[in-house]
Amino acid sequence: MxxxxxxxxxxxxxxxxxxxxxxxxxxxxxxxxxxxxxxxxxxxQISRHIYGHFSEHLGRCIYGGFWVGDSIKVPKQGGIRLDIVDALKKIKVPNLRWPGGCFADEYHWRDGIGPRNQRPKMVNTNWGGVTEDNSFGTHEFLELCDLLQCEPYIAGNVGSGTVEEMSKWVEYLNFDGLSPMTTIRKQNGREKPWKVEFWGVGNESWGCGGNMTPEYYANEFKRYATYARNYPGARLKRIASGANVADYNWTDVCMRNIPAGQMWGITLHHYTLPSGHWSDNKGSATAFEEKEYFTTMKSCLYMETLLNGHEAIMDKYDPAKKVALVVDEWGIWTNVEPGTNPGFLYQQNSMRDALVAASTLNIFNNHCNRVRMANLAQTINVLQALILTEKEKFLLTPTYHVFDLYKVHQDATxxxxxxxxxxxxxxxxxxxxxxxxxxxxxxxxxxxxxxxxxxxxxxxxxxxxxxxxxxxxxxxxxxxxxxxxxxxxxxxxxxxxxxxxxxxxxxxxxxxxxxxxxxxxxxxx
Incomplete structure (x- = not known):
C-alpha cells in the first residue's frame, strides 16, 4: 500500500x-x-472513432441486414433498411468499415458500380461460397454512411488487386475535377465527390489478405500508399494492415520500415474466444457453464496485454504517438447457431457478450493516447452483432445496449x-x-x-x-x-x-x- x-x-x-x-x-x-x-x-481525448463498426459481405450482414429486397415489408430507402439506420444513429455510430475483412482482398470495386442489373456476379470464396451479385457497392455503401451520418472506412484490395485499381477508386471517390473516373462517377449519378478519408491498405495481409511476410507487406504498403493520392479537401488517413494478436514482430517491422508520414494508423486484430484458442469448436454462444465464461473473460481482458505490447513497440519508433493503433476487428467469436450456414458466422448475443463489449471499451478508453479507432465485428447478424434480424423481425442485442450506454465517452476527455x-x-x-x-x-x-x-x-x-x-x-x-x-x-x-x-x-x-x-x-x- x-x-x-x-x-x-x-x-x-x-x-x-x-x-x-x-x-x-x-x-x-x-x-x-x-x-x-x-x-x-x-x-x-477519447476519439469517437473508437466506437466504430464493421460490415463485411459475409452472411446476412449486408444482404438481409442493411440491404433488403422488396419482399421485406419494412421502411427503407432504396434497399437500405431504415429501422436499422435509426437504431445505429441513436448510438452515434462514428464510422463504418467496408467491404471486409477477408472479402476486401477479393473485391473489385468496379464490379459494384453502374446499373445493378448489369453488374457482374462473383463467388464469395471466403464466406460460404455464395454468389455475390454486387447489388450493394460503392454508391450504396456511401449512401448508407450518409444516412447514418458517419464516416466511411474503406478497405482496399491489396491481396488480389493492383495499385492502379486502388488509385482509381480513390480518384472516383475523392476528385472534383475532370478525369476519366469522375466522368464515370457522374454518369452513375453522383456529381460531387464523397471525400472519403479513412482508407485501409489491405486487410490481414499476414493471412487471408495474401499470406505475406511483414517485410514484403511494408514494401507493398509504401507502393500502394504512394498512388492513393490526396485530393483537395480529402487528405487520406492511410491505415496499414497490422498484426494478428501477439505478432509483435509484424508491428516492429512495419513501424521501422513505413514512414510515419505515409501511415495514419496500423491495425490490430484480436477476437475473444470462449475456448481460449483457435479451433473448430470455439464454444457455444448460449449454452456454457461458468468455467467457459471465465475463459471467455480471460481472453477478452488479454486485450490489455496486447495493447501494452504493441504500444511499447510503436513508442520506440514513434514517441510522439503520431501513428494511431486501429483495432478494426474485435469481439467474441463463438460457434454458429445450430442449423445455420457455418460460413455465415451467425451467433446469438448474451449478457456475457455485453460484459466483453463493456470491458473492451473501457480498455480502449484508457489507452486512447494510442488507440484512436476501433471496429466491432460485426454490425448485423454476424459475430458479436449489435442487431439481429429475421425477415421483418428486428432486435437489439445486449452488446447494442452497451454501446448506447458508452456513447457518452465519444470525444470526451x-x-x-x-x-x-x-x-x-x-x-x-x-x-x-x-x-x-x-x-x-x-x-x-x-x-x-x-x-x-x-x-x-x-x-x-x-x-x-x-x-x-x-x-x-x-x-x-x-x-x-x-x-x-x-x-x-x-x-x-x-x-x-x-x-x-x-x-x-x-x-x-x-x-x-x-x-x-x-x-x-x-x-x-
Missing part, C-alpha cells in the same frame, strides 16, 4: 492530497474497493482512474473483477462506466472524486440473472438497460453497489 500511496503523491497536486489523504492510503482490510477518479489531471480491483477467482486462476473508465465531456459532465464481470458477487465501491464538483448523480445499469441470458424475437427486451439507483453521493465521494454481472454508467452533473 505504501508504494501505491507514493505513486499517487507523485501524480496528484498538494491540494488533492490534502483533500483525499484519508482515502488514498486505506487499509487493505477495508471492505469497499477504493477508487480514485482524478479530475485534476485530464488526459487525452479521459480522466485517470486508479484502484486495485478485487479478484474474480476460478479454480487456481483469477481475473480483475472490476474495470472502469471515466471522462469529462464538453458540457462539463463526468461519466463513469463500470463493469463487474464476477457472476457471483456484488462489489461495493467507494469512488473518490478528486477535483470533480457535481450536484446530481444519475445512472443506468445493464444486468441479467444469468450470463447466458439473451434477447430473442419472442422476448426482445429480456436484457436491456434500467435506471440505476445504487449510487449515493456524500461530498466528493460516491458509494456504489455493483451487482454481479453488471455494467453501470454514471453521470455526474
Amino acid at each position: 505504501k508504494i501505491a500511496c507514493l505513486h499517487l503523491k507523485k501524480r496528484l497536486s498538494f491540494a488533492v492530497l490534502a483533500a483525499f489523504s484519508s482515502v488514498t492510503c486505506l487499509s487493505s482490510a477495508t471492505a469497499q474497493t477504493q477508487v480514485l477518479v482524478n479530475g485534476y489531471d485530464p488526459q487525452q 479521459l480522466l485517470p482512474v486508479q484502484f486495485k480491483s478485487p479478484e474474480y477467482v476460478s479454480g487456481n486462476d483469477k481475473l480483475p473483477a472490476v474495470n472502469i473508465s471515466a471522462s469529462k465531456d464538453k458540457e462539463g459532465k463526468v461519466h463513469l462506466t463500470i463493469a463487474n464481470i464476477d457472476p457471483n458477487k456484488a462489489i461495493p465501491l467507494q469512488l473518490n472524486l478528486a477535483g470533480i464538483n457535481f450536484k446530481k448523480v444519475t445512472g443506468q445499469i445493464l444486468t441479467s440473472p444469468k450470463f447466458t441470458d439473451i434477447n430473442t424475437f419472442a422476448k426482445p427486451d429480456l436484457v436491456k438497460p434500467a435506471a440505476f439507483n445504487n449510487a449515493v453521493a456524500s461530498g466528493n465521494t460516491l458509494q456504489v453497489q455493483m451487482p454481479a454481472l453488471s455494467v453501470v454508467m454514471l453521470e455526474l452533473n
Whole structure:
C-alpha cells in the first residue's frame, strides 16, 4: 500500500492530497474497493472513432441486414433498411468499415458500380461460397454512411488487386475535377465527390489478405500508399494492415520500415474466444457453464496485454504517438447457431457478450493516447452483432445496449482512474473483477462506466472524486440473472438497460453497489 500511496503523491497536486489523504492510503482490510477518479489531471481525448463498426459481405450482414429486397415489408430507402439506420444513429455510430475483412482482398470495386442489373456476379470464396451479385457497392455503401451520418472506412484490395485499381477508386471517390473516373462517377449519378478519408491498405495481409511476410507487406504498403493520392479537401488517413494478436514482430517491422508520414494508423486484430484458442469448436454462444465464461473473460481482458505490447513497440519508433493503433476487428467469436450456414458466422448475443463489449471499451478508453479507432465485428447478424434480424423481425442485442450506454465517452476527455480491483477467482486462476473508465465531456459532465464481470458477487465501491464538483448523480445499469441470458424475437427486451439507483453521493465521494454481472454508467452533473 505504501508504494501505491507514493505513486499517487507523485501524480496528484498538494491540494488533492490534502483533500483525499484519508482515502488514498486505506487499509487493505477495508471492505469497499477504493477508487480514485482524478479530475485534476485530464488526459487525452477519447476519439469517437473508437466506437466504430464493421460490415463485411459475409452472411446476412449486408444482404438481409442493411440491404433488403422488396419482399421485406419494412421502411427503407432504396434497399437500405431504415429501422436499422435509426437504431445505429441513436448510438452515434462514428464510422463504418467496408467491404471486409477477408472479402476486401477479393473485391473489385468496379464490379459494384453502374446499373445493378448489369453488374457482374462473383463467388464469395471466403464466406460460404455464395454468389455475390454486387447489388450493394460503392454508391450504396456511401449512401448508407450518409444516412447514418458517419464516416466511411474503406478497405482496399491489396491481396488480389493492383495499385492502379486502388488509385482509381480513390480518384472516383475523392476528385472534383475532370478525369476519366469522375466522368464515370457522374454518369452513375453522383456529381460531387464523397471525400472519403479513412482508407485501409489491405486487410490481414499476414493471412487471408495474401499470406505475406511483414517485410514484403511494408514494401507493398509504401507502393500502394504512394498512388492513393490526396485530393483537395480529402487528405487520406492511410491505415496499414497490422498484426494478428501477439505478432509483435509484424508491428516492429512495419513501424521501422513505413514512414510515419505515409501511415495514419496500423491495425490490430484480436477476437475473444470462449475456448481460449483457435479451433473448430470455439464454444457455444448460449449454452456454457461458468468455467467457459471465465475463459471467455480471460481472453477478452488479454486485450490489455496486447495493447501494452504493441504500444511499447510503436513508442520506440514513434514517441510522439503520431501513428494511431486501429483495432478494426474485435469481439467474441463463438460457434454458429445450430442449423445455420457455418460460413455465415451467425451467433446469438448474451449478457456475457455485453460484459466483453463493456470491458473492451473501457480498455480502449484508457489507452486512447494510442488507440484512436476501433471496429466491432460485426454490425448485423454476424459475430458479436449489435442487431439481429429475421425477415421483418428486428432486435437489439445486449452488446447494442452497451454501446448506447458508452456513447457518452465519444470525444470526451479521459480522466485517470486508479484502484486495485478485487479478484474474480476460478479454480487456481483469477481475473480483475472490476474495470472502469471515466471522462469529462464538453458540457462539463463526468461519466463513469463500470463493469463487474464476477457472476457471483456484488462489489461495493467507494469512488473518490478528486477535483470533480457535481450536484446530481444519475445512472443506468445493464444486468441479467444469468450470463447466458439473451434477447430473442419472442422476448426482445429480456436484457436491456434500467435506471440505476445504487449510487449515493456524500461530498466528493460516491458509494456504489455493483451487482454481479453488471455494467453501470454514471453521470455526474
